[in-house]
Amino acid sequence: MFALTRALARKGVHGGAASEFFVQNRAHIIADLRANTNDKSLAGCVDARIRPLVELINSDALPQYVTSSSCSGRLSLFHRGKCEVGVEAAATHAERKRGSFGRGMLFQSHDPLPDVAAAVQQRLLPALAAHEAWRATLPTTPLLYDTEVVQLKFEPMIVHVLCADVDAASALLQCASEAAQTTSGILSCSRGTAAHRKITCCLTSPVATDVHLFSEGKWMLNSTDFGGAGGTMWSYYLTRAVEHINELFKENERRTERLMREITRRLIEKGRS
Secondary structure (H helix, E strand, O other), rough: OOOHHHHHHHHOOOOOOOOHHHOOOOOOHHHHHHHHOOOOOOOOOOOOOHHHHHHHHHHOOOEEEEEEEEOOOOOEEEEEOOOHHHHHHHHHHEOOOOEEEEEEEEEOOOOOOOOOOHHHHHHHHHHHHHHHHEEEHOOOOOOHHHHOOOEEEEEOOOOEEEOOOOOHHHHHHHHHHHHHOOOOEEEOOOOOOOOOOEEEEEEEEEEEEEEEEEEOOOOOOOOOOOOOOHHHHHHHHHHHHHHHHOOOOOHEEEEEEEHHHHHHHHHHHHHHH
């Protein structure tokens, strides 16, 4: 299989022959994907909803491309912020890179939440209550006040694709544009000779939302009673947010399927004709 892949890649569907560097790198990445090794995502594997797209891009029909990372889209309850050195000692377990700290993902799902009421009552409200209890152990500082946020987010499908050359990247981005993945682009183009250059495209769309639940030291609703009387207000607020996010999941899925059709039509079927 890899011998066939190398032979196809050397043809270079766009822009001439692919370099041996790209061919070897592609074979290594695909081998890792098939063995499910070196996956550093929280899920530990390719998301089920985006696997068909990943497999299409990595197929022998498209030897000029290989995926380097992917996410099908997700809902997440996320905490982040920055703090002074003295505060970090009180929250060692929650320290994060680049001088910031936080608990990170309080909850996430790569699938819609069909039973919204159950998700809010059993997952989101308890997560917020546990987070508020954790926050109560921290001293308030000016930096923490300015930077700490809790967000309920929807992030769309995103795929990073290594391309054999600039022409291949351009052809892929045309597919993305036609599929309404309008925030796609060339993410990086490393220095060096053409034979050793890494060109990475990011395929994604603006189908996203970011609902702030906490910032500037205050919750957005005037209650931290997530399980009592105050829970009724939070329940309504979160229910409406999740209902909206479920609709974004649907639109994200439509655009992902459309991208697969465009790649098939423009890069595979046209290449055969």
